[in-house]
Amino acid sequence: MDIAALLAGLPPRISDIPRRWAERAPHAPALREGERVWTYGELAAAVDATAQRLRELGVRPGDRLMVVAENCVAQIALIFAAASMDAWAVNANSRLSAREIAQFREHSGARRVIYCCGSAAGAATAASPEAAAHGERDGAQRESWLFGEWMIGPLNEAAQPEPVAAGADFSARQPAALIYTTGTTGQSKGVMLSHRNLLFVAAVSSTLRGLTPADRAYGVLPISHVYGLASVMLGTLYAGACLHLQPRFNADALLRALREDQLTILQGVPAMYARLLEILGQPGAGAGADGAARRETLGASLRFIYAGGSPLDPVLKRQAEALLGQPLHNGYGMTESSPTISQTRLDAPRGDTSVGYAIPGVETRIVPAQDATGELWVRGPNVMLGYYKEPSLTAAAIDADGWLNTGDVARQDADGALFIVGRSKELIIRSGFNVYPLEVETVLNAHPAVAQSAVVGRTVAGGDEEVIAYVELDPRHAGQPEVLEGELHAHLAAALAPYKCPAEIIPMPSLPAAATGKILKSQLRTLAQQAAQTKETKQ
Numbered sequence: 001m002d003i004a005a006l007l008a009g010l011p012p013r014i015s016d017i018p019r020r021w022a023e024r025a026p027h028a029p030a031l032r033e034g035e036r037v038w039t040y041g042e043l044a045a046a047v048d049a050t051a052q053r054l055r056e057l058g059v060r061p062g063d064r065l066m067v068v069a070e071n072c073v074a075q076i077a078l079i080f081a082a083a084s085m086d087a088w089a090v091n092a093n094s095r096l097s098a099r100e101i102a103q104f105r106e107h108s109g110a111r112r113v114i115y116c117c118g119s120a121a122g123a124a125t126a127a128s129p130e131a132a133a134h135g136e137r138d139g140a141q142r143e144s145w146l147f148g149e150w151m152i153g154p155l156n157e158a159a160q161p162e163p164v165a166a167g168a169d170f171s172a173r174q175p176a177a178l179i180y181t182t183g184t185t186g187q188s189k190g191v192m193l194s195h196r197n198l199l200f201v202a203a204v205s206s207t208l209r210g211l212t213p214a215d216r217a218y219g220v221l222p223i224s225h226v227y228g229l230a231s232v233m234l235g236t237l238y239a240g241a242c243l244h245l246q247p248r249f250n251a252d253a254l255l256r257a258l259r260e261d262q263l264t265i266l267q268g269v270p271a272m273y274a275r276l277l278e279i280l281g282q283p284g285a286g287a288g289a290d291g292a293a294r295r296e297t298l299g300a301s302l303r304f305i306y307a308g309g310s311p312l313d314p315v316l317k318r319q320a321e322a323l324l325g326q327p328l329h330n331g332y333g334m335t336e337s338s339p340t341i342s343q344t345r346l347d348a349p350r351g352d353t354s355v356g357y358a359i360p361g362v363e364t365r366i367v368p369a370q371d372a373t374g375e376l377w378v379r380g381p382n383v384m385l386g387y388y389k390e391p392s393l394t395a396a397a398i399d400a401d402g403w404l405n406t407g408d409v410a411r412q413d414a415d416g417a418l419f420i421v422g423r424s425k426e427l428i429i430r431s432g433f434n435v436y437p438l439e440v441e442t443v444l445n446a447h448p449a450v451a452q453s454a455v456v457g458r459t460v461a462g463g464d465e466e467v468i469a470y471v472e473l474d475p476r477h478a479g480q481p482e483v484l485e486g487e488l489h490a491h492l493a494a495a496l497a498p499y500k501c502p503a504e505i506i507p508m509p510s511l512p513a514a515a516t517g518k519i520l521k522s523q524l525r526t527l528a529q530q531a532a533q534t535k536e537t538k539q
Contacts, residue, residue: 001207003361007381010199012171014234015084017202018044021240028213029242032261033073040240043077046146050081053145057112057152061086062161064108064178066153068092068101068135069116070128070247071223074147076233078114079223083176083195086164087111090178090190091224093515094131095248100188101134104180107190108388109160113153115140128247171196172381178388179226181335190388193226197338200381202234204359209265209304210346211239216301217265218257220246220272225516226339227309232267241265249517251275255298262301266324269309269517273320273328274451278474280323299324304346306331309516311420311438312353313445330355332420336397336404337362338382342418354417364418365403366410373421376410377403409436426521428457428465433499435467437521440502443495444469449477449484454511454519455502458528468528469502472511 011020018030018040026041038046059065065082067089069075079089090108092101094115105113115135118127135142135151142151165174176195180188211217217236221228236243244261246253249272257263280298299305305320306329320328331343332355341364344356358364362380366373383404386394398404409421422436429435437455444453451472457465473484485505492501512520 001204001360003381006203006207006361007196007200010171010196010203013083013174013195014176014198014202015047015080017199017234017237018047018080021237025213025240028240030237031073031076032242032244036073037242038073043073043080046073046077047080047084049146050077051084054078054081054085054087054112058155059085059087059111060161061164063087063111063159064090064162066090066092066105066108066110066113067116067224068094068113068131069224070094070131071219071228071245072116072128072147072247073245074116074145074150075223077147078116079177079229086174088162088175088178088192090180091229092180093222093224094128094134095515098134098137103188104190105138107180108178109156109158111156111159111161113138113140115151115153116147117142117151118147118149171199173385175385177226177229179224179229179335189390189393191226191335192385192388193230193338194385197382197384198230198234199238200361201230201338201340202238204361205231205235205340206239206241208343208346208359209235209306211236211241211265213240215239215241215264216261217241217243218246218254218263218267219243220249220254221267221269221309222515225514226335227333227516230338231308231333231340236265248515249275251279255279258298258302264301264303266302266304267306267308270307270312270316271310271452271513271517273307273323274316277316277319277323278451278476299326302326305329306343308333308343310518311441313442314353315446317353332356332408332418334406334408336384337378337380337406338384340382341376341378341406350417352419354413354419356418357416358418364412366412373409373411375424376406376408376418376420378406379403426456428455428467430457430465430467430499433497435500437467440467440469440492440496440500443492444471444488447488447491449474449488451475452511452519454521454524456521456525456528458503458525458532460532466503467500468524469505470508470511470524470527471505472509473507 021040022044029037030040030043031038065087067078082089115131117132138153140151140153175192177193179191223229305326308331312330317328327349329344333339333341342356342358365377367375379402411419422438440455441453451474453471455469458468512523
């Protein structure tokens with residue numbers, strides 16, 4: 001892939017994507033929401049009309065426009081409209097708490113907040129009562145628009161526009177989106193991503209997946225998150241393909257889409273594939289001829305399936321591949337890298353859980369550390385502009401030569417394939433030994449009774465740490481949690497050194513997760529520490 005030519009051929013703004021295809025193929029399908037299909041011509045016209053409405057609402061170049069939504073056409077039109085007028089889209093999932101929405105609004109200094117709460121398609125799945133509730137709390141006014149209903153928050157008269165970039169490097173310096181991370185410490189940071197950041201990932205992602213205008217991709221990953229925004233939404237539209245929008249994951253809805261809409265591209269988080277397996281049963285587990293035929297029909301049109309956003313368990317990978325009849329590709333990224341850093345190659349699927357090779361145009365290096373592993377640093381056109389209003393945090397994350405410290409611990413095979421060992425900030429030091437939670441989670445997840453797990457450290461007397469495991473049990477095996485707990489301890493003891501084994505294994509009905517499916521370990525660490533304090537008080 002000629003990266004210099006690719007970068008030179010990128011348009012100035014992300015909003016040029018629908019406009020380009022509206023000129024080339026105006027009647028081609030761009031978005032499907034419920035039963036309503038929007039062509040590229042219709043989408044481009046809607047973006048222009050929405051930009052004009054934003055101007056009437058007082059949004060200016062350099063302003064931040066906050067969009068509170070779940071995946072829908074209105075959200076996409078607002079993101080593109082803001083980009084076309086050099087405003088920044090501040091993306092927030094409507095399922096966030098009132099506190100989080102308020103925090104993002106205040107920190108970003110948004111000029112306006114728009115809450116997307118209804119669809120013109122009349123599809124119940126496209127409505128977001130959570131967005132409406134946030135809008136009502138903010139004193140927003142309902143308005144019927146091209147897409148159904150949205151709510152317009154009050155004008156923030158105090159909001160000041162940021163300077164708009166100029167010159168040949170406009171695309172590389174002008175922010176297109178401000179995305180707040182969930183944060184390993186629980187404190188969110190606003191990541192500034194430029195037009196070039198997002199366009200580069202969209203172009204490379206669509207090229208590596210071999211996307212064409214004939215493809216139909218499933219759009220369930222939240223567009224408010226960088227994975228759903230850059231790789232799924234922008235990557236699909238960059239290729240002129242059609243994105244089937246789904247506001248939140250539902251296994252039955254995915255099954256219908258696979259069978260009736262003949263999806264060709266499926267991207268998701270590992271938990272999504274785990275839910276499918278829960279419904280359909282594990283391949284080869286006594287499903288019989290009917291089950292085999294059902295699985296064959298299920299994945300008949302698929303040509304590419306991909307997991308990202310969290311570590312991929314090897315057992316889940318094998319089962320998902322058997323279920324859908326395709327290699328389950330893996331990858332790795334983070335909000336600060338727009339997000340893609342590496343992925344497995346379409347023409348060379350792997351049998352292990354490597355996150356693949358650095359995508360073209362991105363450099364990687366591993367800073368040596370203990371146990372022949374090291375922190376992963378990356379550099380390329382995907383690296384963020386920085387954290388909004390946080391120059392010191394930006395300087396700590398990106399060095400003078402443009403290298404971004406991912407904070408993840410990795411190793412690299414001789415052929416260049418990367419393996420993520422864990423997050424350096426999640427490292428648990430038990431009696432002087434390093435314990436990487438991912439290793440313990442991988443062993444736990446291999447047990448048939450475990451749907452997913454999360455391992456955290458808990459500080460104990462003397463400054464030492466102990467290992468605590470939270471597990472979400474598979475409903476088919478959750479009848480006797482006490483018996484299972486003992487079985488899981490034995491399972492871990494047979495596979496891990498004693499110092500890596502959890503002091504406690506705590507079953508939960510479901511693990512706390514962001515809208516993307518990413519497990520919120522900061523909440524679990526708090527729970528673990530509170531439990532320890534309660535125990536000490538009682539003693």
